[in-house]
Amino acid sequence: MLENMTLKSVSDEIINSHSQQGLACENKEFIQYVIDLINKIPRSDRSMTMAELQSIKKTITTIPTGKQRHLLRAVDNVLFYLHQHCAWQLPEPELKRFHDTQLAWMQLISLQAHDASALYQAYQKYKPIFVQDRPELDIGFIALALSIEVAPLSLRYWAEVLNEPASIERFDNQLTLVVQHQTPAARHPQQPSYFTRYALTPFSCRLLINYFNSKPEKITLKTLHHALDQWLSRAPFYLASRKAAQWQHCFQQIWLVQYQFPCALLLDISQPYRHVAFVPQRPHPQYEQHIKQIYDQDWVAPAYHTFSANKVERWPHLALINAIKNQPSYQWQHLLNTHFATPPPRSHDNIIAHVMYYFTYDLIQFGGVRATSLQLDSIRKYTRIYHQLEDYPLSYIEACDHEALMDWAIEVYAHFDNDSERWLMYNFLRFLPQHPVTEHFDISKFSSPLLSATVDPFCLSADQCLVTIEALVSQSTGSPLQRLFCATALILGFYGALRRGEVSRLRCQDIIGDVDNPHKFTLCICKTAEGNTKNKQKRFVYLSLPAAIAKLIRIVIHNKRGCLPTTPLLGFNNESMTSRQLHYLLPVTKALKTLWGTNVRFHHLRHSGAHWLMQQGLLLALALTQSPLPLGKATAAMLTEHRCRERFDFWLEGRPFSHVNGGLLFDVIGDQLGHSHYATTRWSYLHGIEWLTPLFSINDNGYKQSELRYLLGISPLSNDVSRFLNAIAPDYRQATTHKKQNYTLMLTALELTPHLLKKKGFKQLKSVTPQQTSISEPKDENHLLSLWLEHCTVDIALIDSHQPTARCYNYQSKKLLGTLTTDKQAFSALSEFWALTGRHQPIIFTKQQRQALQQLGPMDVDFDTRTLSFTVRCNKDNGIYFQRVFRSPLFKCCQFAFALQHNRKTRINKNKVLIDTYFATNKDTVSIHKLNTGSTQLNITVRFIPQAPLLFQMLHDFLNASLRNT
Numbered sequence: 001m002l003e004n005m006t007l008k009s010v011s012d013e014i015i016n017s018h019s020q021q022g023l024a025c026e027n028k029e030f031i032q033y034v035i036d037l038i039n040k041i042p043r044s045d046r047s048m049t050m051a052e053l054q055s056i057k058k059t060i061t062t063i064p065t066g067k068q069r070h071l072l073r074a075v076d077n078v079l080f081y082l083h084q085h086c087a088w089q090l091p092e093p094e095l096k097r098f099h100d101t102q103l104a105w106m107q108l109i110s111l112q113a114h115d116a117s118a119l120y121q122a123y124q125k126y127k128p129i130f131v132q133d134r135p136e137l138d139i140g141f142i143a144l145a146l147s148i149e150v151a152p153l154s155l156r157y158w159a160e161v162l163n164e165p166a167s168i169e170r171f172d173n174q175l176t177l178v179v180q181h182q183t184p185a186a187r188h189p190q191q192p193s194y195f196t197r198y199a200l201t202p203f204s205c206r207l208l209i210n211y212f213n214s215k216p217e218k219i220t221l222k223t224l225h226h227a228l229d230q231w232l233s234r235a236p237f238y239l240a241s242r243k244a245a246q247w248q249h250c251f252q253q254i255w256l257v258q259y260q261f262p263c264a265l266l267l268d269i270s271q272p273y274r275h276v277a278f279v280p281q282r283p284h285p286q287y288e289q290h291i292k293q294i295y296d297q298d299w300v301a302p303a304y305h306t307f308s309a310n311k312v313e314r315w316p317h318l319a320l321i322n323a324i325k326n327q328p329s330y331q332w333q334h335l336l337n338t339h340f341a342t343p344p345p346r347s348h349d350n351i352i353a354h355v356m357y358y359f360t361y362d363l364i365q366f367g368g369v370r371a372t373s374l375q376l377d378s379i380r381k382y383t384r385i386y387h388q389l390e391d392y393p394l395s396y397i398e399a400c401d402h403e404a405l406m407d408w409a410i411e412v413y414a415h416f417d418n419d420s421e422r423w424l425m426y427n428f429l430r431f432l433p434q435h436p437v438t439e440h441f442d443i444s445k446f447s448s449p450l451l452s453a454t455v456d457p458f459c460l461s462a463d464q465c466l467v468t469i470e471a472l473v474s475q476s477t478g479s480p481l482q483r484l485f486c487a488t489a490l491i492l493g494f495y496g497a498l499r500r501g502e503v504s505r506l507r508c509q510d511i512i513g514d515v516d517n518p519h520k521f522t523l524c525i526c527k528t529a530e531g532n533t534k535n536k537q538k539r540f541v542y543l544s545l546p547a548a549i550a551k552l553i554r555i556v557i558h559n560k561r562g563c564l565p566t567t568p569l570l571g572f573n574n575e576s577m578t579s580r581q582l583h584y585l586l587p588v589t590k591a592l593k594t595l596w597g598t599n600v601r602f603h604h605l606r607h608s609g610a611h612w613l614m615q616q617g618l619l620l621a622l623a624l625t626q627s628p629l630p631l632g633k634a635t636a637a638m639l640t641e642h643r644c645r646e647r648f649d650f651w652l653e654g655r656p657f658s659h660v661n662g663g664l665l666f667d668v669i670g671d672q673l674g675h676s677h678y679a680t681t682r683w684s685y686l687h688g689i690e691w692l693t694p695l696f697s698i699n700d701n702g703y704k705q706s707e708l709r710y711l712l713g714i715s716p717l718s719n720d721v722s723r724f725l726n727a728i729a730p731d732y733r734q735a736t737t738h739k740k741q742n743y744t745l746m747l748t749a750l751e752l753t754p755h756l757l758k759k760k761g762f763k764q765l766k767s768v769t770p771q772q773t774s775i776s777e778p779k780d781e782n783h784l785l786s787l788w789l790e791h792c793t794v795d796i797a798l799i800d801s802h803q804p805t806a807r808c809y810n811y812q813s814k815k816l817l818g819t820l821t822t823d824k825q826a827f828s829a830l831s832e833f834w835a836l837t838g839r840h841q842p843i844i845f846t847k848q849q850r851q852a853l854q855q856l857g858p859m860d861v862d863f864d865t866r867t868l869s870f871t872v873r874c875n876k877d878n879g880i881y882f883q884r885v886f887r888s889p890l891f892k893c894c895q896f897a898f899a900l901q902h903n904r905k906t907r908i909n910k911n912k913v914l915i916d917t918y919f920a921t922n923k924d925t926v927s928i929h930k931l932n933t934g935s936t937q938l939n940i941t942v943r944f945i946p947q948a949p950l951l952f953q954m955l956h957d958f959l960n961a962s963l964r965n966t
Contacts, residue, residue, distance in 0.1 A: 020245075021105045026073050030074035038078065041055075084098075117257070119250060120254045128706060131706050131707045132716050134716065137211050142207055143158045146207075148251065151198050151255075152251035153179070153270065153271075155221055156221050159221045161208075162219055171768055172769050174199055175205045175762075180195045182273075221244070248270070255269070275689055277690075278458050280768065281596065283770075284598070294477075294587045294591045295482065315353050315357075316354075320361060321360065349393070350395060352386075352389050355435050356386055385421070389412065392411065400578055413426070413429070436590055436593060437586065439500075439602055453683065460608040461632050461635045463632030463635055463772075465491075465605075466549075466634050466775055469487050472490060473788040479840075481817075488556050489585055489588055490588050490605060494605040497606045497672065500603060507566050507569060510523060511569060519544055530577050531577075534674060548777070551781050559820040561824055575839075606685070610669075612639070613672060620657045621665055627639040632773055633777070634774075700748070703752065708725070725743065727755075792813070794815065796813050809843035811843070816950060837892055857870055866949065870940055872937070872940065878918075879917065891942070894944055895943045896921075899929060900938055902928055902936050903931050903932075903936045904931065911938075919938070
C-alpha cells in the first residue's frame with residue numbers, strides 16, 4: 001500500500017496534468033476515490049487487466065446516486081494519466097477511448113485558430129520593430145517570444161524560467177534552456193529531480209540574457225498572465241484577454257499550423273514533464289590509465305562459478321566517514337583525492353560492503369539528489385542501513401545475475417518495517433545501477449506504479465560509440481577473442497538498441513547477414529533456453545552498420561559458423577550466462593564509465609540506439625537530407641539520407657517515405673525497440689527535446705542586419721555588424737555597397753550560433769558539455785579489424801606482467817585466429833581447450849615449472865596422434881617434477897598413460913606406491929610390464945584431448961620456447 005503522501009500527490013498530479021492541456025477533470029474527491037480502489041488491488045507491474053477494470057466499475061455502479069457518473073468520469077481521468085504519464089498497459093478498449101480525449105484537446109486548440117494566425121502575423125511584423133527601436137523589456141513580450149520561438153509551454157513554466165537566471169546553458173554547441181519539472185509528483189521524495197532541455201533561438205536567448213542582466217524582481221504566474229493580457233491587447237495584436245490555458249492553446253495552434261508539428265510531438269514539446277534531459281559527464285581524470293584496466297579480473301578466486309555469499313567482516317565506508325568527521329566540508333574532496341584515490345579490494349563472496357563504500361564516496365563528493373552537499377549527520381543517516389545489510393550478503397555472481405539480484409533486493413526491502421527505513425533502503429537501491437557489477441538492477445520494481453516510472457537518462461553519440469569500440473579492441477590486456485566479443489556486445493547494444501540480457505542471449509541462429517548488402521543484418525530477439533524478452537514477445541531488429549563495424553560482426557559470425565545454431569553469439573561453446581556477462585559486458589561498462597562518466601552504464605547503449613533511431617525516422621519523415629544539428633562526424637554520417645533509408649528499408653522496401661503511412665512511424669520504431677506504446681519510448685529513451693525543434697523550419701528567413709545588431713549587443717545604427725559579416729559571410733565580402741546595405745544573412749539558428757558564442761553575452765554562458773567528440777567513420781572497412789589484429793601477437797610465450805620470470809601461454813595467437821577463418825570446426829575445438837584449461841584464467845608457466853620440465857628430460861612428439869611421450873626413473877623427485885608441470889591447468893586438456901617397465905628382480909610395491917602418490921590419478925591409465933634385464937623405468941604418454949592439431953602444435957612449441965628461456 002502507498003503512504004498517504006504518495007496518494008495525495010498522485011491525485012494532485014492527475015488534476016494538474018489535465019489542467020495543463022485544458023481538459024476537464026473531476027474534482028479531487030472523486031479522483032481520490034478511484035485511486036483508492038486501484039491501490040487495493042495487488043500488482044507487480046504497471047498494467048491493468050480488463051477483469052480488474054470491470055471490478056472497479058462494478059464497485060462504482062453499486063452507488064445509487066449521481067455520484068456514480070462523476071466516479072466513472074474520474075476512472076477515465078485516472079486511466080488517461082496512468083497510460084500517458086506512468087507507462088501503464090491498459091485493455092485495448094480503454095486505449096480507444098483516449099483518442100476522444102486527444103480529440104477534445106485538439107478541438108480546444110482549433111478554437112484559437114483565427115487569433116493564432118493573427119498573432120503569428122503580428123509577431124512577425126513587430127519583431128523587426130523591436131530589434132530596431134529596442135523598447136523597455138516587458139515580460140509579456142518575452143513570454144510571447146518564448147512561446148513562439150522556443151516552445152508553447154504553459155505560463156506557469158515561463159514564470160519559473162523568468163525567475164531562474166541560470167536556466168540558459170550551452171549544450172553541445174547549442175543554446176538551450178533548462179526547464180525543471182514542476183508537477184506535484186516531481187516533488188515527491190521517491191521521484192528524482194528531473195528537468196528537460198529546450199533549444200533557444202539566438203533572438204530568444206539574447207532576449208533572456210538582457211532580461212536577466214536587468215536583475216528583475218521575482219514574478220508570479222498571475223503577474224505574467226496579466227502582463228501577457230496587457231501586451232497582446234495593444235497594437236499590433238489587439239487580442240482580447242483570456243485564460244492562461246487558452247493562451248497556451250493559441251501558441252500550440254501556431255506550432256501546429258505554422259511549423260507543421262504533428263500532434264504527438266506538439267504534446268511532447270508543450271509539457272516538459274513528458275521527457276527528461278541529462279547533464280553530460282566528463283571522463284575519468286586518469287582515463288588513459290583506467291582504460292588499460294577494463295579487462296582486469298577484479299574479483300577473487302578463479303572458480304567464480306562456485307562463489308557463495310558470506311557476511312561482511314569489514315565495512316570500508318566507515319573509514320571514509322571517520323576521515324571527514326573532524327574536517328571542514330571544503331577539505332572533503334582533497335581527502336578523497338589523496339587518501340582514498342584507490343578503492344578497497346572487492347570481495348567475491350560479498351560485494352555489498354564495496355557498493356556501500358562507493359555509495360558513501362559519492363554522497364561525500366556529490367551530495368544528495370537535491371542538495372549539492374550533505375552534512376556529516378545526513379551521510380551517516382543514509383548509510384546506517386549497513387547494520388541490517390550485514391545479515392543479507394550478496395556474492396559477486398549473484399550480483400551479476402539479474403534474477404538473483406532482484407530476489408536479494410526484494411528480500412532485503414521486505415525486512416524493513418517502517419517507511420523511514422524503507423526510504424533509506426530504497427535510496428541505497430537507487431545507487432545499484434551506478435555500480436558496474438549491479439548496473440542491470442531495475443529500481444522501477446520498488447517505485448510506486450502510480451508515479452511516473454523512474455528513468456536514468458543518458459545518450460551516447462555514434463562518435464563516442466566508435467571511440468569506445470576502438471578502445472575495446474586495442475588494449476593489450478584481455479584475450480583477443482574477449483576483446484572482439486566485447487566490441488560485438490557494444491555494437492549490438494548501440495546499433496540494435498538491445499537490452500543487456502538480449503545481447504547476452506543472442507544466438508548464432510538469431511543474426512543473419514544480408515546477402516546483398518554486407519552492412520545490413522537482421523536480429524531475431526526471442527525466447528531462448530536462457531530467458532525471454534521483457535514483454536514476452538518475439539521481434540525482429542534490422543541493423544545498418546558502418547562498413548568497418550559491420551566487418552567485426554561478420555568476423556564473429558564467420559568464426560562460429562561451425563557451432564550449433566543455438567550457441568550464443570558471444571563467448572565460447574557452453575560458456576555460462578554469468579561468465580559471458582562478467583567477461584564481455586562488464587568490460588564494456590568499465591570502458592563506458594572511464595571514457596564518458598561514472599553514471600554511464602551498458603543499458604545507456606539501448607537509450608542511445610533508440611534516440612538515433614527516432615532521429616533517423618524523423619529525418620525521413622521531414623524529407624531532410626542531413627541533420628541540421630551540430631553533431632560529430634560519425635553521428636552526422638549515420639543521419640544522412642542514404643543511411644536513414646537503409647535503416648528503414650525493411651519498412652520502406654525501396655519506396656519513398658511519402659508512399660508509406662507516415663502515421664505509423666512511431667509504431668514501427670516501437671516495434672524495433674519492443675515497446676507497445678510510444679509513451680514508453682518517449683519517457684524512457686528520448687532524453688531532452690533540444691534536438692527536436694531544430695528539425696522543423698521555425699526561422700528560415702535569415703537574419704537582417706538590424707536583428708544581427710541586436711544579437712551582437714551593439715547599437716541599432718552601428719557599422720560594427722559589417723566586421724561580423726565580413727568574417728563569416730564570403731558572399732557579403734564580395735557584394736556591392738548597395739547590396740551590403742540590404743544584405744540578409746541566410747544562416748539557420750544553429751549555423752549562426754557558433755559565431756555568436758564568441759561574442760559578449762553569449763560567450764559568458766555556462767557550458768555543461770566537455771569538448772564534443774568528433775571522429776570520422778573509417779573509410780577502410782578493415783580499419784577496426786586491423787586495429788584488433790595489431791594488438792594480437794604472434795608470440796605464444798609472453799612474459800607475465802605480474803611475474804617477470806613466468807611465461808604466459810598466449811594460445812590465442814595470430815596464427816590461431818587465422819585458423820578460425822579457414823577451419824569450420826576450429827572454434828569448437830578451441831572452446832573445448834578453453835573449457836579444459838581454466839576458461840578465462842591466464843595460463844601461467846612459472847620458472848620452477850620450466851626447470852622441472854627440463855629435469856624430466858627430452859620428450860618425443862607424435863603430431864599424428866597428438867601425443868607427447870618421455871621416460872623417467874620412477875622416483876619421488878621425478879614425481880614432484882611431474883606434478884609441478886603436468887598437474888597445472890594447462891595440462892587439464894590432456895590424458896595420461898603410465899607404463900612401468902619393471903625389472904622382475906626388484907620389488908614392485910615401492911614403485912606402485914610412487915606412481916599412485918606422485919604420478920597417476922584414478923582417471924589415468926596405468927600398465928606394468930616386467931623386464932628380464934635392464935633398469936626399471938616409467939614411460940609417460942601425454943595425449944592432447946581436443947581434435948585440433950594446430951593447438952597441439954602450439955602447446956608443443958610453447959613448451960620448447962619455455963625450455964629455451966629457462
